[in-house]
Amino acid sequence: MIAIVFITVLVLASVAFLMGRRRAIVLAAGQPAKLHSRPNYHGMYCFLMVLLVGWGLLLVVGVGAEIAIDRMLETQVSVARPEASSVERQLIISDARALATGALASADDSLRQSVSERFARFVMWRNWAISLLVLGGALVAAALCLRRISVSFRARNRAESMLRKMLAAMALIAVLTTVGIVLSLVFETFGFFRDIGWRVDKFLFGLNWSPLSGVMDGQLDPDRVGAVPLFAGTFLITLIAMFVAVPVGLFAAIYLSDFASSRARAIVKPMLELLAGIPTVVYGFFAALTVAPALRNTGETLGLTVASESALVAGVVMGIMIIPFISSLSDDVINAVPQALRDGSYGLGATRAETIRQVVLPAALPGIVSAVLLGMSRAIGETMIVVMAAGQGPNLTANPLAAVTTVTVQIVSLITGDTEASTAAGPAFALGFTLFCITLLMNVFAQKIVHRFREAYD
Amino acid sequence: MNEIRDVTALKDTKKVKISAQNVQVYYGDNHAIRDVNVDIDDKTVTAFIGPSGCGKSTFLRCLNRMNDTIDICRVTGTILMDGRDIYAPDVDPVLLRARVGMVFQKPNPFPKSIFDNVAYGPRIHGLAANKAELEHIVEKSLKRAALWDEVKDRLSASGTGLSGGQQQRLCIARAIATSPEVLLMDEPASALDPIATAQIEELIDELRSKFSVVIVTHSMQQAARVSQKTAFFHLGSLVEYGETGQIFTNPQDPRTESYITGRIG
Ligand SMILES: Nc1ncnc2c1ncn2[C@@H]1O[C@H](COP(=O)(O)OP(=O)(O)OP(=O)(O)O)[C@@H](O)[C@H]1O
Ligand SMILES: [Mg+2]
Numbered sequence: 001m002i003a004i005v006f007i008t009v010l011v012l013a014s015v016a017f018l019m020g021r022r023r024a025i026v027l028a029a030g031q032p033a034k035l036h037s038r039p040n041y042h043g044m045y046c047f048l049m050v051l052l053v054g055w056g057l058l059l060v061v062g063v064g065a066e067i068a069i070d071r072m073l074e075t076q077v078s079v080a081r082p083e084a085s086s087v088e089r090q091l092i093i094s095d096a097r098a099l100a101t102g103a104l105a106s107a108d109d110s111l112r113q114s115v116s117e118r119f120a121r122f123v124m125w126r127n128w129a130i131s132l133l134v135l136g137g138a139l140v141a142a143a144l145c146l147r148r149i150s151v152s153f154r155a156r157n158r159a160e161s162m163l164r165k166m167l168a169a170m171a172l173i174a175v176l177t178t179v180g181i182v183l184s185l186v187f188e189t190f191g192f193f194r195d196i197g198w199r200v201d202k203f204l205f206g207l208n209w210s211p212l213s214g215v216m217d218g219q220l221d222p223d224r225v226g227a228v229p230l231f232a233g234t235f236l237i238t239l240i241a242m243f244v245a246v247p248v249g250l251f252a253a254i255y256l257s258d259f260a261s262s263r264a265r266a267i268v269k270p271m272l273e274l275l276a277g278i279p280t281v282v283y284g285f286f287a288a289l290t291v292a293p294a295l296r297n298t299g300e301t302l303g304l305t306v307a308s309e310s311a312l313v314a315g316v317v318m319g320i321m322i323i324p325f326i327s328s329l330s331d332d333v334i335n336a337v338p339q340a341l342r343d344g345s346y347g348l349g350a351t352r353a354e355t356i357r358q359v360v361l362p363a364a365l366p367g368i369v370s371a372v373l374l375g376m377s378r379a380i381g382e383t384m385i386v387v388m389a390a391g392q393g394p395n396l397t398a399n400p401l402a403a404v405t406t407v408t409v410q411i412v413s414l415i416t417g418d419t420e421a422s423t424a425a426g427p428a429f430a431l432g433f434t435l436f437c438i439t440l441l442m443n444v445f446a447q448k449i450v451h452r453f454r455e456a457y458d
Numbered sequence: 459m460n461e462i463r464d465v466t467a468l469k470d471t472k473k474v475k476i477s478a479q480n481v482q483v484y485y486g487d488n489h490a491i492r493d494v495n496v497d498i499d500d501k502t503v504t505a506f507i508g509p510s511g512c513g514k515s516t517f518l519r520c521l522n523r524m525n526d527t528i529d530i531c532r533v534t535g536t537i538l539m540d541g542r543d544i545y546a547p548d549v550d551p552v553l554l555r556a557r558v559g560m561v562f563q564k565p566n567p568f569p570k571s572i573f574d575n576v577a578y579g580p581r582i583h584g585l586a587a588n589k590a591e592l593e594h595i596v597e598k599s600l601k602r603a604a605l606w607d608e609v610k611d612r613l614s615a616s617g618t619g620l621s622g623g624q625q626q627r628l629c630i631a632r633a634i635a636t637s638p639e640v641l642l643m644d645e646p647a648s649a650l651d652p653i654a655t656a657q658i659e660e661l662i663d664e665l666r667s668k669f670s671v672v673i674v675t676h677s678m679q680q681a682a683r684v685s686q687k688t689a690f691f692h693l694g695s696l697v698e699y700g701e702t703g704q705i706f707t708n709p710q711d712p713r714t715e716s717y718i719t720g721r722i723g
Contacts, residue, residue, distance in 0.1 A: 262529065338566070339527075340562065340564060340566035341566055341568060341569075342527070343524060343527060343562060343566065344562065344566040344567075344568065344629070344632075345568070345578070346524065346527055346552075346555060347522065347524060347555055347559070347560040347562065347633070348555065348556070348559070348578060348579040348582070348632065348633070348636055349552055349553065349554075349555040349556025349557075349579065349582070349583060349636065350552070350578075350579075350582050351552050354582050358578070358582075359568055362569065362570070363568075363569050
């Protein structure tokens with residue numbers, strides 16, 4: 001029902017567009033240059049107005065009616081059953097709603113029956129109200145707009161300003177979502193810090209992480225929430241991954257943009273990008289089932305003890321996963337360096353290598369740094385590969401052959417573990433928030449560096 | 459000064475520096491240069507003139523093998539420099555370009571400091587033994603390109619922050635800093651005011667004592683002022699080539715005459 005109204009408004013708006021344009025053309029009387037705005041803008045103005053009024057009313061009336069119906073049903077139930085608890089009343093109402101839509105057939109109780117009948121009636125009224133109000137509003141809007149059209153009407157300015165506001169609204173939604181997420185992180189993190197008696201230092205610098213062992217009635221022990229082993233694990237694995245991904249990705253990008261023939265490029269680039277399409281789970285079991293045993297065997301022949309789960313395996317496979325991000329983005333920015341700069345360098349008798357090192361790479365540096373940063377945030381946020389290949393036990397070590405775990409893996413096991421969510425959420429949020437702060441700092445820092453060393457070519 | 463140089467120039471038995479024979483250039487299927495034969499003399503300024511799109515830049519780029527960097531470009535024929543084929547398989551285009559410098563039609567300073575721009579060539583070719591020498595080369599090149607006074611206080615500022623005409627002169631300084639034997643200049647004065655143009659023309663005249671200079675220009679007056687030889691290109695062919703005075707006062711080909719008098723192009 002609501003979907004139909006929604007689409008009808010769209011159709012009305014399109015009709016208004018055509019009529020608005022038509023009317024502008026008629027008013028111009030064969031001299032289109034007389035119009036302040038092109039006929040299309042008049043149409044656009046009508047279109048946007050009808051859309052705005054129609055959908056706006058739909059939203060307001062729909063939400064309002066929903067609230068009103070809820071209220072009325074609740075009063076009915078509480079009058080009929082004053083002794084019932086509020087949970088019970090909610091249950092009755094939801095049963096009645098299900099009854100009305102035919103989703104529930106076996107409720108013979110008379111109250112439920114009568115509530116359900118009233119609900120069905122309300123829904124009918126609501127649908128009528130929505131249809132009439134929304135479509136009526138849209139029609140009125142269309143009529144008003146059409147009447148406003150005149151030769152000197154500034155339709156373009158109005159339509160454009162409306163569009164601008166819509167765009168701004170969309171941007172605002174994105175920003176507000178981010179702000180909301182950050183705020184909820186901050187909020188929950190504060191709760192966690194309160195639970196550990198504001199011993200933030202223990203969290204940031206403590207070496208022992210087992211927040212849920214021996215937890216009584218939600219009371220966390222500050223001595224067991226030291227996050228250092230987790231961040232060390234994340235750091236170690238990310239480092240290994242970047243050691244693999246940055247050289248391979250960057251050199252691949254340089255090869256692709258400056259050395260490869262166009263045929264080689266046409267084959268190699270999609271192949272590399274294919275790597276980005278492999279789900280991380282696949283990388284995970286590739287790491288656990290293929291790379292890990294191979295590494296263990298190699299280790300044995302060399303006389304090294306390699307844990308069956310190790311930071312090295314996870315890091316290397318994660319590095320492979322990140323290669324396409326770095327190579328593809330770097331390739332784009334390297335390609336964007338103008339040919340004229342390369343020509344200038346070749347023209348002075350520079351070799352390809354000299355040209356790339358001294359002209360192309362410095363000019364592409366900002367883009368390359370952001371490519372690396374993007375890859376790094378992928379590595380920091382990656383969970384699946386670590387779970388499968390690096391382990392789940394916090395372990396403070398710099399030995400890449402030992403099992404470690406990372407922040408994100410800990411968050412997952414906290415949330416999916418069988419401890420009550422309200423207790424487990426605190427440490428998880430605190431970890432998430434700290435991780436967020438670290439990546440943010442990293443980004444700011446990198447921006448600063450880029451700003452200092454960048455060679456802008458335009 | 460000028461008279462003395464002119465006398466020595468006259469005494470020189472004009473040696474041929476670059477000799478092009480039957481040069482054809484194709485961009486894919488587009489036959490951009492047809493059958494060009496030309497001998498470019500040493501210690502001479504040669505001007506290439508002709509209407510836009512006639513292939514002046516394309517031919518110029520053949521002389522230092524810059525066309526190698528364009529995938530679809532194919533060059534046939536022979537181009538000899540000091541009697542050796544520069545397209546022979548054993549010739550390294552990198553070394554060739556160090557000897558044949560180029561100033562491009564559009565200024566293309568590197569996004570580096572003014573100093574590093576000029577020092578780029580000397581650095582990669584190891585022309586300076588120490589920092590003082592390098593600074594000397596940079597200063598001398600900037601002075602000869604008539605840019606020194608404007609930038610001497612901000613050598614560490616970015617070359618891309620200069621005005622268009624200054625960038626043009628920076629590129630000229632960059633090209634002469636490597637002391638090439640031949641200097642190819644593609645419309646070096648197109649973005650310059652009359653004063654800077656005069657300075658560049660003076661530089662070209664001065665370079666002639668040591669190098670041979672090839673200059674593409676759209677200005678007849680400039681060609682007449684700075685060059686001793688002039689080549690007129692039309693639709694990819696070399697229509698007429700000879701002494702500048704001859705070309706401008708007594709052209710043999712009707713197309714040359716109409717271009718010079720402003721009827722085609
Ligand atoms: N990179 C290229 N790829 C394909 N075709 C090209 C390329 N460069 C030049 N051409 C073609 O070759 C022909 C000659 O171009 P060229 O740049 O040599 O002209 P020009 O004489 O230098 O003109 P102008 O005086 O405008 O600079 C033109 O038809 C042009 O379209
Ligand atoms: Mg040109």
